Amino acid sequence: MNTSNNMLLKVENLQVVYKARRETVYAVNGVSLSLKKGETLGLVGETGAGKTTTAYAILRVLPDRTAKVVNGTIEFEGKNLLEVPENLMRHGIRGEKIAIIFQDPMSALNPIMKVGDQIAEALKFHNKEELSPEKIEEQVDRTLELVGIQKERKYDFPHQLSGGMKQRVVIAIALVCEPVLIIADEPTTALDVTIQAQVLAMIDELREKLGTAMILITHDLGIVAQMCDNVAIMYAGEIIEIGSVEEIYSGKMQHPYTTGLFGSLPDLEKKTDRLYPIEGLMPDPTDLPTGCKFNPRCPRCMDICREVQPGFSVEGTHRVACHLYGGGTGRETDE
């Protein structure tokens, strides 16, 4: 599986800033990741870690007025997406090859349009094969059935559907053009547990059936364990640990932040008296600490951590950016 033509997406040293009136927010600071065909990568982190910004940068849907990609390349099927002209992005890539599923199904759907029409619209917009209206209709029905909604419901308006059904419609819109990559931005956060389980099971099944690659953005380590092949943990705009699920959940190395994330979760199988949270807060993205960005909150912080930004310590496919494991093996910093 190591041949390079299996490679679907390769992000290299991506840096994104938001410029507000007086301050610059360093949202993504040198993210590198890669994704093979049919693979699922979990992008994990808390609010403000830069997960969504990374995803939006890949799709090139960052707000023009404030956001700026300062550095990096995003290679998708051999093209650097950052250099592709916008009309090519719109016709041919965004929505067609790379689709996104948003967190909030309520605001992702147009409330005054029948759901069937919304799915058909996505298809018509990218209608390269010049499908006849009947064919489009057929494809809509097929996609609805794929996500577990009876095709008769395509005449419903979004408010007539429950939250879980709406998210299924959103997923149907994403799938209708048969993309090769889906970016799912917290797809089940707005749903109840039992509905979440239904939707996740459905996504899992579809991915297997269609062979679509996926970047799953989430804060829930449980969902990652269930769904992903590889995991990237983000903190303050950087990937601080990346590897296969096995390596992240039971590998030899573990970034103290990852340890903190696991410690913050109550264990369902054992009775614990106390949780071990990470003390302190996310750093101010306009004024990030020097050295390791996690150092002010890190229980195992050393002197070097305050000075030098750690590089990756590598073990197989597992990479951890922490001085505890050596970490000093030079890492480009653009400060």
Next chain:
Amino acid sequence: MSEKKKPILVVNNLKKYFRTKKGLLHAVDDVSFTIDEGRTLGVVGESGCGKSTLGKTILRLTEPTGGEVFLEGEDIVSMNEKQLRKTRLKMQMIFQDPYSSIDPRMSVAQIISDPLKVNRLCGSRKEIDDRVDRMMDVVGLAPRLRDSYPHELDGGRRQRIGIARALALDPKFIICDEPVSALDVSIQAQIINILMDLKEEKGLTYIFITHDLSVVKHISDEIAVMYLGQCVEKASSDELFSQPLHPYTKALLAAIPVPNLSKRHARPTVIRGEVGNPIDPAPGCRFAPRCDFATEKCVGRNPELREVANGHFVACLLHNGEM
């Protein structure tokens, strides 16, 4: 465990119905329970199961349609405004949304001291200031934040303000309505630890309302599972997780994604269908339309919440010996 049992809150057949355009919504329908002093009752359920309404009805922030609520033997439901204000000194609430539950025009110190001021509990200004400082210390807010305003603070700190405000009156009993669901995991754990420490130190009694089963297991002594306005199962926390009886509880437990690799790709048994709404419900088990074990007996008559083992109550015909 040998402490003597003293019920602090007794809820009998509490009902709250809302009139809607489509009919009468049975948000809380005939819920009864007792909490002993110093214990925590977890109330779990999905959106629309009535758990938040239950909390607000106990405090009489919304007027109950029927039933009784006794706090230390006094019936809250039949109290007049004045008695109610006095009783509310003993019970407080921590709200879900750290953004809308504190007044954006007040500084941290003003928010925390407001309960003292409106109840005219502290005489001098200094007394109030001291108490505010102490409360801020208890919930881990740095003293320099005294004059900050909520919009300058993140969700975790705002939620600490909410907790400090609830503690300012030194209540015995606190209803926590999803106090951590709007927060990030690492901040969640900080808040949960604060709540657990406070319980230890002050002997507080909690009702902990949440949709997050792992949190509720961690913090509760007893758990009540709600579905569409009714309590379907109630047991001690350990018992409920090791011996869930009601098919809904089982489905709920199976649906939690576990943060380790033991259940990876073992597809959980997913329950079908969606949560309905309890508008003019017909008698019968409300979970029956989604239940794999439902028979014609489940329709037509409400299953009673019966004790099937020591302290383990379930409202399901499968376990009531009727099937």
Next chain:
Amino acid sequence: MFMGKKSSRSMSPLQETIYRFSQNKVSLIGLAVVILLLLVIIFGEFVTPFENGVKQNIRIRLQGPSAEHWFGTDAYGRDIFTRVLHGTKYTMMIAFPATFIAEVIGIILGACAAFYSRWFDNILMRVLDVFQAIPGQLLALAVVAALGGSIFNLVIAMLIARIPASVRTARSIMISLVGQEYIDAARSYGSRDYHLIFRHVIPNSLGAMIVSMTINLSAITLQVSSMSYIGLGVSPPTPEWGALLSEAREFIITAPHMIIFPGIAILLTALSFNLVGDGLRDALDPRLRD
């Protein structure tokens, strides 16, 4: 997305609003004009005595702008600059109290409607429906026609025309505030209703109410002028702006300066109030700008 703000300097919401307003140049110009108007009201007499504006001198009638008479003279040889300057006072004497009282009544009735039982809200809304079914201008005209055209009566007329809208605005703002969880929270720790209204609901509504007030001010300025213009406002010798326009009507071709200068005064005033209002709205809720 952005958290962990620098905590070195705390600004109250009021200070924040002032700071943000001060960053908005266009609104600052509006504010400058409003302040100028207030100064004119207070110090107008020192700039040019009122006497110049009523003293008739047929020999210099209908003269264009000159060094002596900046805005020229009218049909009776009165100095138009003086008349416009002092007209500010009359227009504002109607607009300010009418707006202020309308807002206060709006806040009180709006708070009661949002806060108390449904039947009060229902009755109030139906009464307002009746009032709003009649155009405000017509209502104001009817009041003046019945009571006569004095400044006091104009204030009453403006009030009756404006109150329904300001009650509605206040009510909708306050209904959204009453639904906030902090109201529930305050009730849960024993706040009485007047605490809720005066400590939480009204302070939180003030920002939005001030915005609506500035918009109202400009609307009332225009309405007062238009009433005087059709002769139902302040009676002729008083140099109210609308009355000035009315006097200039006959001379629009021969002496256009008579209509231009009061016209500019009205335009500038209404515009400035609107600019200040817009600036305040943006300053109160920066998200609205995007």
